[in-house]
Amino acid sequence: MSGVRIRVRDVVKRYGAVTVIAGMSLEVESGEFYTLLGPSGCGKTTLLRMIAGFNTIEAGDIHFDETRINDMDPAKRHIGMVFQDYALFPHLTAQQNVEFGLRNQKEERSARTKKAREYLELVQMAAWADRRPDHLSGGQQQRVALARALVTSPGVLLMDEPLSNLDAKLRIEMREAIRDIQRNVGITTVYVTHDQEEAMAVSDRIAVMKDGVIQQVGTPASLYSRPGNTFVAGFFGTNNILPGTLAVEGDTPVLTVAGVATALPPSSVAAGSARAVQVSVRPEHLHVGARDSSGIATLITGRTFLGRDTHYTCRLADSTIVELVLRSDFQSPLKPGSEVGLHIDPRNINVYTQDGTQNLSLGASATAS
Numbered sequence: 001m002s003g004v005r006i007r008v009r010d011v012v013k014r015y016g017a018v019t020v021i022a023g024m025s026l027e028v029e030s031g032e033f034y035t036l037l038g039p040s041g042c043g044k045t046t047l048l049r050m051i052a053g054f055n056t057i058e059a060g061d062i063h064f065d066e067t068r069i070n071d072m073d074p075a076k077r078h079i080g081m082v083f084q085d086y087a088l089f090p091h092l093t094a095q096q097n098v099e100f101g102l103r104n105q106k107e108e109r110s111a112r113t114k115k116a117r118e119y120l121e122l123v124q125m126a127a128w129a130d131r132r133p134d135h136l137s138g139g140q141q142q143r144v145a146l147a148r149a150l151v152t153s154p155g156v157l158l159m160d161e162p163l164s165n166l167d168a169k170l171r172i173e174m175r176e177a178i179r180d181i182q183r184n185v186g187i188t189t190v191y192v193t194h195d196q197e198e199a200m201a202v203s204d205r206i207a208v209m210k211d212g213v214i215q216q217v218g219t220p221a222s223l224y225s226r227p228g229n230t231f232v233a234g235f236f237g238t239n240n241i242l243p244g245t246l247a248v249e250g251d252t253p254v255l256t257v258a259g260v261a262t263a264l265p266p267s268s269v270a271a272g273s274a275r276a277v278q279v280s281v282r283p284e285h286l287h288v289g290a291r292d293s294s295g296i297a298t299l300i301t302g303r304t305f306l307g308r309d310t311h312y313t314c315r316l317a318d319s320t321i322v323e324l325v326l327r328s329d330f331q332s333p334l335k336p337g338s339e340v341g342l343h344i345d346p347r348n349i350n351v352y353t354q355d356g357t358q359n360l361s362l363g364a365s366a367t368a369s
Contacts, residue, residue: 003031003188004064004155006051011060013046013212020046021212023060028190033182035191037199038209039235044192045160046212051190052158053077064155077156080149080187084161086141088133094120094144095129101152119147122181139170146178150185157182157189163198175201196236200224208232225348230356233280240281240322246351246360247274255279255351257344258296258316264346269360277360278352283311283325285348288340295341298322300334310334314342 006028013021021043028034036044049055051062053074062069069077088097095116102112120126123143133141142162149157162178163171179202182189193199199206200220207217208231216228227233230241244257246269253264257279289295301321302313305328312324312334322342326334334340351360 003186005030006034006156006188006190007061007063008047008051009061009063011047011050011062012058013043013050013055014058019212021050024212024214025060026207026214026217028188030188031186033179033189033191033202033204035193035199035203035206036209037193037196037206037236039194042209043212044194044209048158048160048190048192051156052079052081078152078154079156079158080152080154082142082145082149082157082159082162084164086133086138086145086165088141088145088148090133093130093132094125094136094140097133097144098148098151101148105152116147116151119151120144122150122184123147123177137170138166139174142166142174143177146181150181150187155188157187159189159191161192161194163193163195171195171198172201178202208236210235226359226361227280227350228359230278230280230352233350233352238283238323240283240286241356242279242281242320242322244277244279244351245274246277255344255346255349258318258320260294260296262344262346264349264351268346268362269351270362276354278354278356279344280350280352281344282348283323284309285345286322286324287343287345288324288326288334289343291339291341295343298340298342300336300338300340302336303334305333314340316342 008024008026010023010025011021012023036047038044046055050057053072057070098116098119099112102115117126120129123146125140125143125147128136128140163174166174175198191202203220205217205219206223208215210231216223216232223236227236233239234241242257244255247254251266253269255262255264291297297317298314300312301315304311308328309325310328310333314322314324316322352358353360
């Protein structure tokens with residue numbers, strides 16, 4: 001099985017007078033695991049359904065390799081689809097559910113039985129081949145749905161929130177299984193989720209969406225370390241967004257937050273003249289010291305012990321709330337009511353324009369490509 005390349009160019013989707021997607025473009029490489037990530041209502045499922053052929057396209061083009069598919073019947077697009085609710089036939093066994101697409105392709109009985117069994121083995125469900133869906137767990141049903149989507153050897157696999165109905169432990173198990181199977185099969189996959197941790201775990205690249213617009217495309221590592229704007233920074237993991245001022249002293253950029261100046265590595269940001277900025281810093285990239293002039297004056301207001309790490313809620317002098325994550329100290333944990341000095345790790349921050357639309361850190365990009 002080999003995947004196709006998907007090219008989406010300037011596509012538009014309207015529902016009456018409401019434009020949900022206005023001129024979106026993206027490319028998914030052959031064999032790539034590409035995730036559409038964003039909050040509810042951002043247009044990610046709408047785009048997936050346009051690729052599948054379930055939604056009309058008002059303008060623009062979608063190509064599978066060199067074939068324009070805008071007006072192609074969904075059944076002829078050679079796609080596999082895994083839905084949020086699994087959509088298994090309740091009166092058929094797991095084996096019969098997987099065979100269903102092969103039956104529609106008029107494949108002869110012995111061949112489809114053998115092939116369905118191979119894909120049940122691929123998803124580790126061969127032992128449950130004779131069970132109906134109501135005798136399978138949610139994770140088992142999802143594996144059967146995945147086998148059914150793959151058995152017809154489609155060029156594209158589309159997955160719409162496939163793990164949202166599973167409990168936390170099963171979600172982790174299934175996302176690992178999906179990623180391993182996708183790598184083994186090599187199929188081009190477009191995956192929709194609102195869960196950023198899930199997206200990081202499975203994806204080669206992620207497109208972060210908001211209000212029908214792709215805000216940034218990148219690898220999980222690049223999106224986590226260099227979010228292109230404050231929306232991506234706030235959505236992709238936990239970030240503290242703080243106001244500050246950026247200036248240059250000699251060749252050194254200097255960032256001032258809550259009255260405390262921090263020297264940044266030379267040439268790390270596009271500094272220019274002094275300006276107001278926004279700063280994002282993750283909770284694990286804040287350090288605690290004594291309350292003195294070298295640190296940001298902070299009051300510990302809450303503490304949550306989570307085993308290896310302890311999460312703290314803090315309040316700055318201007319009442320700004322900040323989250324802090326420290327390795328748990330069983331001997332002398334910080335207590336609510338403690339006054340400390342917070343220090344920003346200059347190697348692990350992102351500096352944005354005052355309106356939050358552009359990352360000034362060199363090498364960062366919000367380009368949707």
